[in-house]
Amino acid sequence: MPPLDTRYQAALQLSVVGDSLGFKNGDWSNCSSGLQIFDELEKLGGVNNLNIKLPEWTVSSYTLLRLHTACILTCEQYQKVTGELIIRAAQQCKSSANCWDMKDRNPDQTFMAAREKLNPINVRGSCVPFDPNGISSAAAVRGMCIGLRHPNPAELHDLIKVSIDFGRIFTQQDTLALWLLHYLHHMHYRRYLSDNGGMD
Template sequence: MEETEPSVEAYEAAMVLSGVGDALGYRGGRWEYCTSGPQIHAELAELGGLEAITLEPPEWPVSDDTVLHLATAEGLATGLEGEPLLQELARRYVAAMGDMEGRKPGPTSILGTSQLRPGEPERGRHAQPGHRPQVPPRLGAADADPGYLGALAVALFGALGARGEPPERWGAELLRVLPLAWDYVEGAGVAVGDNAAAWPFFGDAWHRYLESRGLLEGRGPPQVPPLLSPAERDAAYLGWALEGWPGRSGHDAPMVALEALLAAGGCWGDLCARGVLHGGDNDSTGTIAAGCWGLRGGLASIPPGLHCRLEHRGRLRDAAHRLHALAWGRH
């Protein structure tokens, strides 16, 4: 079957709305670190709802998520490949850490970028020889998933969304791709033991989730519970989380986002209620959920205040246009 070219507007909406989900969920750290969905929704009501908000600094900056997302997108948009691309990304990640005032980067990001050495072959793009997979430092490798598998899931979801595949299929495709990812890890020969100990958690968590939603085969309709109240959503997400913070870990940030996409359909408000505004790592889940929603829903139905004055909006738009041209042969 011939692949359908996504529009440049879909790319733009995905990039811009990823920043919207980030800034909205972050709220200068106020909502990212709030563990109560009901409190967040009460504060949103006091503000007048989503339509009354204008996302712009200083109250509504983007977080480290968007700054590093831009570093990745702009690095990929250079068209470099292989080792030159990895060196370029390392350089951009190091530079991005200079734009973290008020954005609260996590300890893993700080440590990982501090050990990058752009310009040095091989070492330049690795945090350190034999670097462990990204797992919370207080957990053993057998107790958590490698965090980069969350990035794999998000990249896959974005690619499937750009191709027009419905979210009902995304999780089953992730399970199909995981063995291919393991073949790559094993072939690379870096920290294979640590990866092998941590690896099963991710796949097992996703298998349980997809089974509970009737989506192991990638066919709908999804069996998503109503979860009408913020408190109900908080309770559900806590059941997936490590250390009591939904969306913090590699397995459950894309899981919360996918759940929101499945439940919201074409309703932006429902997408925000489920995927952005809950008692967890809101900017992370918001970046994923809103970005993926943009691939299918575009910007037309989004309240203008949420994106017209968004920090780094121009860079997000420009990166989207360059990536679309690169992917579809228009230079």
């Protein structure tokens, strides 16, 4: 079996291709008609004849957040979740969003407002204040890259901790934080089953 980093990279690459297809430069991200998307896809020659690449096919803002989180969990000397890691993650979230043309990828307004509130000079400033009206998937969409990074049952404690701490960077609602926790646990167990022959 290939090492964890190789499998992790392959999973993220597949997710990027899938997101690029579903996003279609923003044309399909807010389309509520599956039939319309299917018809347009057929006019493009069908999914088997598509060539997913830039500049015709870009990724959404959520995939950028997922890749950002994956970079933090792979490029840094990451073993345990520490205050320093959370501060660094929040700093990169705040500084890199403009470099990645986030505003041109239809991010939700709750995410953009939360990003402006970040003041990552310490751990407290790396977490946005609670917002009872906040509605955003910015935290939950990062669950895949977190859950896949901790596939072993022995890492469950670290998985829970990183989900809470990373979720608080952009999650303003307790319900949304639980969504992140649920999703990354799902990915954690799928990865564990896959690695141990429990899934086809």
